[in-house]
Amino acid sequence: MSSPNLLTFTDQNFASEVLQSPIPVLVDYSAVWCELNKALLPIVERIADDFAGRVRVGVLDIDDSPGTPKQYGVRSVPTCMVFRDGQKVGAIAGLTDREQLLELLGLE
Numbered sequence: 001m002s003s004p005n006l007l008t009f010t011d012q013n014f015a016s017e018v019l020q021s022p023i024p025v026l027v028d029y030s031a032v033w034c035e036l037n038k039a040l041l042p043i044v045e046r047i048a049d050d051f052a053g054r055v056r057v058g059v060l061d062i063d064d065s066p067g068t069p070k071q072y073g074v075r076s077v078p079t080c081m082v083f084r085d086g087q088k089v090g091a092i093a094g095l096t097d098r099e100q101l102l103e104l105l106g107l108e
Helices: 014-019 035-050 067-071 098-105
Strands: 006-009 025-030 056-061 079-084 087-093
Touching: 006 014, 006 035, 014 025, 014 056, 025 035, 025 098, 035 056, 035 098, 079 098, 087 098
Parallel strands: 006 056, 025 056
Antiparallel strands: 025 079, 079 087
């Protein structure tokens, strides 16, 4: 990860970093072995940079932190979810583009 605005979420910090966030959060559930995640990462990083301060953006590795993906029903990677006020408000499974992620975040 090369963006200073891209966060790392884990099972341990998910509640404090995502659920308790005062601004919307985009969570990219990923795995280092997934080629689609490698294609999605530059898009997610750019959103993190372009909307810093308006949304929080981070990656959660499903192998390092399996509890959270299980809790939210993640069945494949990549999966992106948006959380507002501690609640999941939307999700996209599979490789997606910037426009769909911005729409999911309500930023288009």
